[in-house]
Amino acid sequence: MSKLLVLETPTQESIKVRAITYQNYATPFALKTLYIPIANKESIVTPTEVLVKVMTTSVNPVDCILKNFSNNYFGPKFKIPGGDFAGIVVKAGSESGYKEGDKIYGDCLSLNKRGSFSDSIIFEPKKAFVCEKIPDGMPFEEAGSLACVSNTAFESLRKYNGNLYGKNVLVLGAGTSVGFFTVQFAKYYFNAKNVVATCSSKSSFKTTKAGADLTIDYTKSEVSKLEALLEFVKIHGFFDIIVDCVRDESVISNFPNLLQKGKDGGIFTQITGSYTLDYKNIHLYNMIPSWRYLYNKWKYQLGFSDYPIVATWTERDEEYGAAIEKLWKENKLDIVIDSSYNAYKDFNEAFEKVATCTAKGKVILNWNNPE
Ligand SMILES: NC(=O)c1ccc[n+]([C@@H]2O[C@H](COP(=O)([O-])OP(=O)(O)OC[C@H]3O[C@@H](n4cnc5c(N)ncnc54)[C@H](OP(=O)(O)O)[C@@H]3O)[C@@H](O)[C@H]2O)c1
Structure with missing residues (x-):
């Protein structure tokens, strides 16, 4: 049997x-x-x-x-x-x-x-x-x-090809559990210099406590979100990695203003998930990657774009358990x-x-x- x-x-x-x-x-x-x-x-x-x-x-x-x-x-x-x-x-x-x-x-x-x-x-x-x-x-x-959310968060940052020490990280949807752990790993395990997070005002306190240097309220407007991101880049330089936990693809058309080029390590990674966060009314098409995502991913693969795009999901990783233990022992795991x-x-x-x-x-x- x-x-x-x-x-x-x-x-x-x-x-x-x-x-x-x-x-x-x-x-x-x-x-x-x-x-x-x-x-x-x-x-x-x-x-x-x-x-x-x-x-x-x-x-x-x-x-x-x-x-x-x-x-x-x-x-x-x-x-x-x-x-x-x-x-x-x-x-x-x-x-x-x-x-x-x-x-x-x-x-x-x-x-x-x-x-x-x-x-x-x-x-x-x-x-x-x-x-x-x-x-x-x-x-x-x-x-x-x-396990599910923190491992996915860990894997999203592992997509960066190199050391994140001293780098700039943007987490889109830091109010999600995956985003919340991404902020913590970025700041306290990978020692990123600046962690910027989009979340609602309701999630802003916990996200800041988890290590975010700047939170941006995504509920206000697309324009104000983009303005805040551009202002950050003007002062601190491009983001080295953008982790998208909520399929917020509005940044894709602004890669040249926000993200380090792939040849300099820049990468956009999207957590595999659904387009809608209303999981009661989900359809198969909500799970399919968007045309914008696929078009820009292939464009990079064919050499017509400077900005790599990859997907992230839960994966076996020998380093993950030790990372959790380290943050827990140091009292830095919220x-x-x-x-x-x-x-x-x-x-x-x-x-x-x-x-x-x-x-x-x-x-x-x-x-x-x-x-
Ligand atoms: N492929 C994988 O291996 C894998 C593993 C884990 C999760 N996922 C996917 O990752 C996504 C997040 O999962 P999760 O469990 O972390 O979620 P969750 O904890 O259930 O997220 C809830 C939070 O999402 C935020 N949110 C809701 N709508 C938003 C929007 N339009 N823009 C930005 N933030 C919004 C809200 O916080 P605010 O206060 O900020 O609004 C809310 O508190 C899901 O799509 C899930 O399927 C994939």
Whole structure:
């Protein structure tokens, strides 16, 4: 039997879990008892797997997007959403890299198959997007909220080909969780000289606290945003990297006034995501890169533009876990939790908050509550 499946009835070689599930885009989320196939009754896991008692998970836009696009033809009948988790290793395979009792966090998103939103998970750490030991003293709530957004933030800055020390970084959409971590990594890990961030006035305080030297309110007008950016460049020089977390492509036509040329290291990177942040009403075409993005990307590739454009997403990265640990130990990692919900009862509220893009930080599902 495929290890990717979840079962509705127990078998000799399965464990029982309580999980948040859905069947397709039209069915509501529901808490269900399901059964996960195991390697065998003695070891439970294969040498490369771990069984984890989940303490917290967090909801990401991708969880809402995958549900919107799901149908009855791909994946198991009852799909378990989720990627982000934090928990305790209960069984560890000999080649998994972990031992029983380890506290770990990560992103084990499995497209349309079996995600992290259940009280126990079995997965292969070496194949997960992210799997790391929780830094000493970090609460489960914070650890469970980290992987997807902070890893994507880290990867966005890793797209810069060189050392960001002393450079200028622009983060478009710093009010998003990805943008918030991008600001922190840029300032405190990569030691950029100036970090400029666009966000609403509501997110300005937390963004400044996270290390932004200048925040620009994108809600005022395109013109005032551009004027503020040009004013910055006049005083401090071009941006070396622009990280776009919200598909704010208005800057593309102004690259010559804002961005260092590619030959001098300049780069524009866009977080792969949707055009609309209304994840309840998302369509496939919202996910397709814009014509402006593609045209300018190809123009550079064909040698007709000076400004490289690349996409960023969550990726395995050996340096990421150490970067998180370093910032945490230095007391420079700010993790903003918007809200924490009982995973067994209040999951609909949690999804609603993320789907409507109204969260001001991470939305947590707590699995350590009584049902
Ligand atoms: N491909 C990947 O691997 C990957 C991984 C993670 C995330 N993503 C994508 O990255 C994007 C951000 O995800 P997230 O979880 O970080 O988002 P999030 O935390 O849910 O973002 C919410 C925030 O977005 C800001 N916002 C809303 N509309 C905006 C607009 N028009 N312009 C600028 N900011 C706006 C708001 O802050 P203000 O107060 O500033 O308005 C709001 O608080 C999503 O599209 C997601 O799908 C992709």
